[in-house]
Amino acid sequence: MSESSSSPSPAPLFHEKLWPAWWIWLLVLGTGAAGFVALAPVSITAGIVAGIAVVLLLIVLLTVSTPAVTVTSDSLRVGRATIEREFVGEVSGHRGEDATFQRGRGLNATAFLCLRGWIDPVVRIEITDPQDTTPYWLASTRRPEELVAALDSVRA
Numbered sequence: 401m402s403e404s405s406s407s408p409s410p411a412p413l414f415h416e417k418l419w420p421a422w423w424i425w426l427l428v429l430g431t432g433a434a435g436f437v438a439l440a441p442v443s444i445t446a447g448i449v450a451g452i453a454v455v456l457l458l459i460v461l462l463t464v465s466t467p468a469v470t471v472t473s474d475s476l477r478v479g480r481a482t483i484e485r486e487f488v489g490e491v492s493g494h495r496g497e498d499a500t501f502q503r504g505r506g507l508n509a510t511a512f513l514c515l516r517g518w519i520d521p522v523v524r525i526e527i528t529d530p531q532d533t534t535p536y537w538l539a540s541t542r543r544p545e546e547l548v549a550a551l552d553s554v555r556a
Contacts, residue, residue: 410472410473410474411472412470412471412472413471413472413473413550413553414469414470414471414543414546414547414550414551415468415469415470415471416468416469416470416541416542416543416547417466417467417468418466418467418468418469418514418516418519418540418541418542419466420462420466420516420518421518421519423518424462424518428455428458428459428462429455431454431455431458432451432452432454432455432458433451434454435447435450435451435453435454435455436448436450436451438450467479467480467514467516469514469539469541469547471547471550471551472485473485476488476525476551478512478514478525478537478539479514479539481512481514481537483527483529483532483537485551487527487528487529487532488525488526488527488528488551489525489526489527489528490526491523491524491525491526491547491548491551491552492523492524492548493521493522493523493541493544493545493547493548494521494522494523494524494544495520495521495544496520499520499521499522502522502524502538503515503522503538507538508535508536510533510534510535511534511535511536511537511538512527512534512536512537512538513537513538513539514537514538514539514540515538515539515540516540519540519541519542521540521541521542521543521544522538522539522540522541522544523538523539523541523544523547523548524536524537524538525537525538525539525551
């Protein structure tokens with residue numbers, strides 16, 4: 401007998417999809433145009449089909465690969481990684497030069513990263529699980545203050 405009647409997951413306290421920036425979508429259109437130009441000398445129809453196929457393929461790939469950051473009272477999910485809230489320690493949000501430092505010179509090579517180049521702010525999330533060798537997670541977010549507040553509210 402399956403347990404399909406298990407309790408529903410808790411409502412998210414914070415949820416954000418790390419969608420590509422507007423200029424990434426322009427690059428998608430430009431790549432589709434390049435597909436058109438590549439095959440247009442052979443056949444206009446082939447060029448149109450190639451351009452549309454390239455754009456649709458890139459839209460699907462970008463949509464499927466877009467990670468989410470979700471905080472519930474029980475867990476934190478960043479991209480494909482999930483951890484129980486009890487193992488989340490200190491959390492800090494960083495913008496500007498501080499975010500650049502966190503992504504660069506201040507980065508620990510064993511940290512878990514979910515970074516997107518088109519999103520400047522990051523949040524550093526300490527991991528306190530004694531069985532986990534990852535010292536912290538570093539995640540891109542457009543709303544670092546809200547993410548830190550959501551993680552701190554669960555801790556309180």
